[in-house]
Amino acid sequence: MSETAPKLETDAAAILKAQKRRNVWLALALVAFVVIVGVSTVIRLQESDFGGSDRLYFSGYMDEAAKEKRDREAEERAIAAQAEAEARLAEEGGNE
Amino acid sequence: MSVDMTASQPQARLASARDYVELMKPRIMMLVVFTAVAGLVAAVGVTGQGMNPILAGVAVLAVALGSGAAGAINMWYDADIDEVMVRTSTRPIPSGAVPRSEALAMGLIMSALSVLLMWIASNVLAAALLALSIAYYGWFYTMVLKRRTDQNIVVGGAAGAFPPVIGWAAVTGSTPLDAWILFAIIFFWTPPHFWALSLVAHKEYAKAGVPMLPVTSGAKATRLQILLYTILLIPIGLSPLATGLGGWVYAATSVALTTGFLYFAAKVYRSRAGEADAGDEERKLAMSMFGFSILYLFGLFAALIIEHGFGLYFGFGGV
Numbered sequence: 001m002s003e004t005a006p007k008l009e010t011d012a013a014a015i016l017k018a019q020k021r022r023n024v025w026l027a028l029a030l031v032a033f034v035v036i037v038g039v040s041t042v043i044r045l046q047e048s049d050f051g052g053s054d055r056l057y058f059s060g061y062m063d064e065a066a067k068e069k070r071d072r073e074a075e076e077r078a079i080a081a082q083a084e085a086e087a088r089l090a091e092e093g094g095n096e
Numbered sequence: 097m098s099v100d101m102t103a104s105q106p107q108a109r110l111a112s113a114r115d116y117v118e119l120m121k122p123r124i125m126m127l128v129v130f131t132a133v134a135g136l137v138a139a140v141g142v143t144g145q146g147m148n149p150i151l152a153g154v155a156v157l158a159v160a161l162g163s164g165a166a167g168a169i170n171m172w173y174d175a176d177i178d179e180v181m182v183r184t185s186t187r188p189i190p191s192g193a194v195p196r197s198e199a200l201a202m203g204l205i206m207s208a209l210s211v212l213l214m215w216i217a218s219n220v221l222a223a224a225l226l227a228l229s230i231a232y233y234g235w236f237y238t239m240v241l242k243r244r245t246d247q248n249i250v251v252g253g254a255a256g257a258f259p260p261v262i263g264w265a266a267v268t269g270s271t272p273l274d275a276w277i278l279f280a281i282i283f284f285w286t287p288p289h290f291w292a293l294s295l296v297a298h299k300e301y302a303k304a305g306v307p308m309l310p311v312t313s314g315a316k317a318t319r320l321q322i323l324l325y326t327i328l329l330i331p332i333g334l335s336p337l338a339t340g341l342g343g344w345v346y347a348a349t350s351v352a353l354t355t356g357f358l359y360f361a362a363k364v365y366r367s368r369a370g371e372a373d374a375g376d377e378e379r380k381l382a383m384s385m386f387g388f389s390i391l392y393l394f395g396l397f398a399a400l401i402i403e404h405g406f407g408l409y410f411g412f413g414g415v
Contacts, residue, residue: 018110025113033209040154040216047148 115188119171119199120164120206127393128163128259132156134397135260135278139267141404142274142341147218147267154217155266159259161210162226166255168203169234172196174242177304183297203234218266225265229258243305246312249294253286254279260397274341277332281396284329288322288361289389295319295370295382315370322385326361330354333396342400343409349399353392360385 133156140146147155171178171189175196178184188194207230215223237252245251260278265271291309294301295318298310310318333350336342342350364385369378403409 014110022111033213036154036157036213037216040151040213043148043151044216 109191109193111188111193115193116202119168119188119194119202121167121170122164124167124256125160125163127390128256129156129160130394131278131282131397132159132259132263134400135263135275136267137263137405138260138274138278138341138400139264141409143268145268151217152266154213155222155263158210158214158217158226159262161206161213162230163259165203165206165210166230166233168199168206169230170238172199172203173234173238175199177243177306180304181297181300183300207234214262214266219269221269221271222262222266225258225262225271229255229262232258243307246307246309248307249290249309250287253283253290256286257282274336274339277335277339277341278397278400280332280335281329282393284325284332285389285393287325288329288357289386289393291318291322291325292364292382292386292389295364296379296386298370310370315368315374318370319365319367323361323365326357330358336400337412340411343403343411345403345408345410346396346399347412349395353395356388357392360388 136147136152136155171187174184175189178187179190184190189196189199207227210230211223211227214226233252233255237248237255241248241252257279260282261271261275264275264278294308294310295315298308298315301308302311309321333354337347337350360381364381367378367381368374369382371378
């Protein structure tokens with residue numbers, strides 16, 4: 001009896017040590033997974049033009065928003081160009 | 097042979113990190129990763145489409161994890177037959193280092209993570225193919241085919257043939273003919289490769305009740321099948337030359353390796369390998385063929401990596 005007790009203690013300590021070591025490895029694996037997902041996501045976002053057919057992360061509303069913005073900017077550019085043309089015409093008329 | 101899914105062995109010894117690596121069948125994993133990289137590199141070379149190197153690395157990691165996951169599931173299910181066979185009795189589960197339930201959990205979690213990683217790093221097609229290949233090996237081959245039919249290796253060979261297709265799909269988002277040619281090479285290579293080993297280990301398979309071809313049909317029929325599949329492999333191994341996937345480097349490599357493979361197959365066919373009265377010479381011959389078959393596959397895919405990954409592709413005129 002007195003001989004087996006220390007052996008059991010050693011076993012329990014060894015099991016605990018092994019469990020702790022395994023937990024550390026699991027934690028490291030989880031951190032690595034999070035880092036890999038994070039880095040991959042950032043790279044995919046940088047590569048994405050938001051308008052291609054191979055969309056992974058973004059649904060249609062992102063395209064609609066981008067299209068609205070593009071249309072708005074195009075309209076503003078057209079108005080500015082028209083105003084500039086009118087101003088040039090007015091200036092030429094004044095010179096004559 | 098019935099399997100008690102709930103049975104769990106008592107832990108006989110403390111598991112080390114090596115046991116968990118062993119659970120993932122690292123040797124198979126290396127071949128799987130290598131062929132996936134070959135598919136990926138060939139896709140870049142043939143189509144001209146690029147892939148971010150970090151994302152390519154993550155995609156390859158996903159393939160490795162998927163292979164390990166399927167290996168762990170296979171070991172979980174086959175623990176009872178692994179225990180019976182000497183060759184596999186030292187594996188982590190039969191040796192009592194890793195409980196069965198832990199192997200299953202590891203396999204399932206890694207399966208999910210690998211498919212997710214592949215999706216994030218590449219596209220949904222590559223992720224779906226990876227999921228399919230894990231299910232094919234972990235479920236269809238391991239649980240359905242292996243213990244039921246002596247054609248287990250033939251049909252199950254598809255599981256190991258997916259990696260180059262997955263690599264190709266990860267780059268291009270599609271799987272053209274060239275990708276399926278790489279699939280076919282591994283598919284038709286698997287039977288002669290495995291049957292060469294089973295000629296040596298047929299007594300073990302018989303003891304475990306696994307219906308491998310030498311157990312059900314005898315050594316002579318197996319040797320004939322090895323020769324026939326090797327002959328069938330000749331045009332398939334050379335077909336990348338017809339589509340332009342392989343250039344001069346591939347041509348030289350494949351001709352040399354195919355000749356060697358055929359030489360071994362013919363020699364094994366004429367031998368008494370696998371017979372009850374077979375001696376050490378025959379055993380060595382079958383193992384030599386098994387070893388050469390690994391060199392064959394490695395050589396073909398290495399030639400593709402050299403051609404498309406290192407700018408050494410010199411195609412045939414007109415192709």
